[in-house]
Amino acid sequence: MSPTPRPSASLYARGITKSFAGVRALVDVDLDLPAGQVTALMGENGAGKSTLLKILSGDYRPDAGRIELDGHPHAFASPLESRAMGVRVIAQEPEIVPYVSVAENIYLGVLPGRFGRVSQRQLTAQAERDLARFGFTGLLDPRSRGVDLSPAQRQMVEIMRALVDDAQVICFDEPTSSLSETETAVLFALIARLRDEGRAIGYVSHRLREIFQVADVVTVLRDGRLIGSRLVAETSETEVVRMMVGRDLSAMYDRTRTQPGDVALELVGVTTEDVRDVSLTVRRGEVVALAGLVGAGRTELALAISGDRPILSGELRVDGVPRRFRSPADAIAAGIALAPEERKADALIMVRSVRDNISLAALRQLSRLGIVNRALEHDMARRYIDQLRIRTPSMGQIVQNLSGGNQQKVVLARWLARQPEVLVLDEPTRGVDVGAKAEIYAIIDDLAAKGAAVLVISSELPEVLGLADRIVVMQNGRVTGELDRAEATEERILTLAIADHLSAEGARP
Amino acid sequence: MSTTATVPATDRSSRLHRDHGLRRAVLAIGVQNLSLLLAITVLVLSIGSQNSAFYLTSNLKTIGMAVTISGLLAVVQTVVIIMGGIDLTVGSVAGLASVSSAMIFSQAGAAVSIVAALAIGAVCGVISGAIVVFGRVTPMIATLAGLIAFKGVAQLVSDGRAQGYTGADDLYIFLSRGSVIGVPTLVWVLAVVAVLVHLMLRYSRVGRNIYAVGGNDTAARLSGVNINRYIIGVFVLAGTVAALAGVLITARTGSGQPVSGSEGLEFQSITAAALGGVALRGGKGTIGGTILAVILLGVLLNGMSLLGVNPFWQNVAQGTLLVAAVVIQQLRSGERRVGLPK
Numbered sequence: 001m002s003p004t005p006r007p008s009a010s011l012y013a014r015g016i017t018k019s020f021a022g023v024r025a026l027v028d029v030d031l032d033l034p035a036g037q038v039t040a041l042m043g044e045n046g047a048g049k050s051t052l053l054k055i056l057s058g059d060y061r062p063d064a065g066r067i068e069l070d071g072h073p074h075a076f077a078s079p080l081e082s083r084a085m086g087v088r089v090i091a092q093e094p095e096i097v098p099y100v101s102v103a104e105n106i107y108l109g110v111l112p113g114r115f116g117r118v119s120q121r122q123l124t125a126q127a128e129r130d131l132a133r134f135g136f137t138g139l140l141d142p143r144s145r146g147v148d149l150s151p152a153q154r155q156m157v158e159i160m161r162a163l164v165d166d167a168q169v170i171c172f173d174e175p176t177s178s179l180s181e182t183e184t185a186v187l188f189a190l191i192a193r194l195r196d197e198g199r200a201i202g203y204v205s206h207r208l209r210e211i212f213q214v215a216d217v218v219t220v221l222r223d224g225r226l227i228g229s230r231l232v233a234e235t236s237e238t239e240v241v242r243m244m245v246g247r248d249l250s251a252m253y254d255r256t257r258t259q260p261g262d263v264a265l266e267l268v269g270v271t272t273e274d275v276r277d278v279s280l281t282v283r284r285g286e287v288v289a290l291a292g293l294v295g296a297g298r299t300e301l302a303l304a305i306s307g308d309r310p311i312l313s314g315e316l317r318v319d320g321v322p323r324r325f326r327s328p329a330d331a332i333a334a335g336i337a338l339a340p341e342e343r344k345a346d347a348l349i350m351v352r353s354v355r356d357n358i359s360l361a362a363l364r365q366l367s368r369l370g371i372v373n374r375a376l377e378h379d380m381a382r383r384y385i386d387q388l389r390i391r392t393p394s395m396g397q398i399v400q401n402l403s404g405g406n407q408q409k410v411v412l413a414r415w416l417a418r419q420p421e422v423l424v425l426d427e428p429t430r431g432v433d434v435g436a437k438a439e440i441y442a443i444i445d446d447l448a449a450k451g452a453a454v455l456v457i458s459s460e461l462p463e464v465l466g467l468a469d470r471i472v473v474m475q476n477g478r479v480t481g482e483l484d485r486a487e488a489t490e491e492r493i494l495t496l497a498i499a500d501h502l503s504a505e506g507a508r509p
Numbered sequence: 510m511s512t513t514a515t516v517p518a519t520d521r522s523s524r525l526h527r528d529h530g531l532r533r534a535v536l537a538i539g540v541q542n543l544s545l546l547l548a549i550t551v552l553v554l555s556i557g558s559q560n561s562a563f564y565l566t567s568n569l570k571t572i573g574m575a576v577t578i579s580g581l582l583a584v585v586q587t588v589v590i591i592m593g594g595i596d597l598t599v600g601s602v603a604g605l606a607s608v609s610s611a612m613i614f615s616q617a618g619a620a621v622s623i624v625a626a627l628a629i630g631a632v633c634g635v636i637s638g639a640i641v642v643f644g645r646v647t648p649m650i651a652t653l654a655g656l657i658a659f660k661g662v663a664q665l666v667s668d669g670r671a672q673g674y675t676g677a678d679d680l681y682i683f684l685s686r687g688s689v690i691g692v693p694t695l696v697w698v699l700a701v702v703a704v705l706v707h708l709m710l711r712y713s714r715v716g717r718n719i720y721a722v723g724g725n726d727t728a729a730r731l732s733g734v735n736i737n738r739y740i741i742g743v744f745v746l747a748g749t750v751a752a753l754a755g756v757l758i759t760a761r762t763g764s765g766q767p768v769s770g771s772e773g774l775e776f777q778s779i780t781a782a783a784l785g786g787v788a789l790r791g792g793k794g795t796i797g798g799t800i801l802a803v804i805l806l807g808v809l810l811n812g813m814s815l816l817g818v819n820p821f822w823q824n825v826a827q828g829t830l831l832v833a834a835v836v837i838q839q840l841r842s843g844e845r846r847v848g849l850p851k
Binding site: 310364 | 533712713714718720721727731732733788813842
């Protein structure tokens with residue numbers, strides 16, 4: 001389809017800066033993706049890796065900085081323009097049209113054919129030729145339908161799209177997160193070949209071991225800034241981890257120390273569809289952090305604890321009593337509350353008022369004979385708006401119009417109003433500005449001091465270290481370790497969260 | 510950042526308190542309701558200026574009785590839409606209830622026939638709700654199927670003809686032609702149902718949870734609301750009230766009508782709800798707004814026939830109103846104008 005093959009090209013990004021609603025995601029970042037090299041991009045969750053990739057793919061436009069491809073500056077104003085320049089980002093979960101063939105999926109948007117007529121036979125033949133050309137024969141059948149593909153095959157379709165388009169700069173965004181060992185090996189061999197053909201490869205991953213297998217150079221981002229680049233041959237896992245962490249703990253985390261009380265929540269060997277054999281305890285007055293990478297199974301565990309996902313085996317005890325929840329309503333009745341990760345999608349009723357959102361879980365307490373006592377409700381909303389300092393012009397204000405931090409406080413207020421024994425908070429400070437963050441930490445501290453058992457899921461290590469009395473680390477649906485506040489460091493948590501020796505030993509199905 | 514953002518907000522609210530009562534009243538009634546009131550006033554004045562028969566008490570009664578049937582359906586449609594659903598079966602359920610009530614009446618008398626018709630409506634609601642919840646079919650498709658199927662059942666049992674004769678029964682006569690303190694019984698029925706539903710939505714825990722389910726069903730579930738029970742319950746309410754409308758159709762015509770008198774009412778009920786400011790995505794809306802819209806529609810249709818407008822224009826007018834109401838709603842929501850609407 002592309003009659004003249006593109007020449008090899010190197011991509012250089014200089015001084016890339018990008019902010020979202022005042023939050024600086026990238027600050028003055030340089031990135032080199034030279035032809036014939038695999039460059040790994042590493043950093044913690046929120047370090048800015050995805051934002052950088054989205055700028056390369058044309059999904060976002062940088063606020064400042066420039067991108068040079070083969071010596072010429074380019075705007076990358078849209079995904080189409082980025083592709084036209086031969087730059088492709090292989091998405092973690094590619095868009096695959098479910099009920100059409102692999103062949104059609106590969107040539108999506110560039111279907112060959114004359115006068116709008118597409119010949120299935122020609123299409124399949126061409127797909128077979130192209131698959132053979134890039135060494136995919138036997139791995140991908142051009143006739144199978146999108147919906148029948150494994151995660152690895154879906155990714156191969158996406159890679160094929162880039163290759164038939166003769167992309168010269170290809171970036172992979174955590175490509176192995178859903179791949180098996182064998183599939184990973186196939187992918188790595190392919191990446192090596194693409195590099196040897198002179199393409200520039202970018203590779204984003206959390207997994208240290210992979211970086212050392214596949215990459216030539218590793219570039220580390222932290223808090224949206226470039227920390228440095230190292231030749232993989234000349235660095236070590238320890239050095240990369242040190243580059244990824246190592247930042248000041250601010251005085252935001254001022255914890256009241258209390259003697260923990262009885263065990264309020266206990267999990268013994270809990271297994272669900274997503275997590276295996278999880279045991280942990282949370283005592284009254286204690287804040288336990290659940291650390292790990294995105295996708296480690298923490299959110300799924302939280303949903304199981306709060307009755308929204310079935311527990312297949314193992315036991316959940318509240319105050320020592322074994323419980324089986326069939327719905328969140330059961331869990332709430334037993335004193336367990338969950339503030340979910342996706343605040344807007346899963347927690348808030350955006351078109352209703354602050355008052356309605358605060359009282360939602362406590363309506364039963366506020367009503368007699370099914371009639372809500374509006375005076376009591378008003379007082380309750382007033383009390384928590386004051387206590388949590390929710391900044392809203394009135395309690396009748398629609399939640400949609402509040403800032404992210406204040407919205408999160410409304411969610412917290414809903415559960416404080418319900419007075420739970422166990423509070424599970426999934427990423428309580430995601431997308432919240434620094435000021436509101438500190439206030440939310442103070443609220444959590446206050447809750448624990450008053451005797452609640454708090455389980456906080458967080459992907460931000462400073463938050464985990466600052467907030468928690470104990471830290472439970474998960475990886476691939478399992479608990480890989482537990483650290484006391486005194487012994488925890490970012491390095492140790494990160495090692496438990498990403499080190500592959502544990503998953504290599506224990507995670508074999 | 511956050512402090513500078515809050516300053517104007519507090520400013521605005523304190524200015525609000527100092528404001529004159531008029532402005533507060535405007536905000537309390539709502540811009541949407543005020544525009545409806547304005548539209549009704551303009552419509553009444555312009556129709557009246559063309560044909561003074563419009564103002565006759567008899568004509569007002571005609572409007573009142575005409576809006577009762579569609580008003581009942583609009584009130585329950587409002588509840589269904591607030592909960593995030595839609596019920597296209599209400600017209601067919603009314604027809605089915607109408608023939609059933611007349612046929613049961615000839616066997617078992619007035620009271621039994623009315624209760625049985627309401628029960629049949631409730632069963633229709635259970636069926637719709639169960640298909641939605643357990644069959645995982647969107648309300649639009651599930652009730653579209655019900656719209657056709659329930660109409661078919663009504664035609665089957667009646668052989669497609671009007672059934673029975675209730676015109677000599679005291680209870681049915683009271684429903685159709687009686688009045689209490691000078692107001693027709695029919696209008697009373699609508700008023701009582703509308704007030705009850707209004708009170709439920711506004712003051713009861715059940716009502717508040719209906720808004721929550723419509724606003725965000727995941728949030729409602731994670732906050733302990735048994736959302737399946739609510740969805741089925743609301744469809745049962747819709748079926749029962751639609752059946753009540755069917756009983757009134759029987760009363761007015763003196764016999765059971767499988768199709769005529771009820772066909773197309775599902776459309777009118779949705780138009781009224783949308784005009785009344787009920788968000789078609791759920792979570793927002795009031796009975797007051799819907800009732801104003803029902804009155805607006807009733808006045809409009811009555812005026813058109815008084816002025817001798819070709820009746821086919823009525824459908825054009827209703828379709829146009831529905832689209833206009835929804836377009837205004839969507840544009841105000843600020844969604845990006847790309848691709849299929851959410």
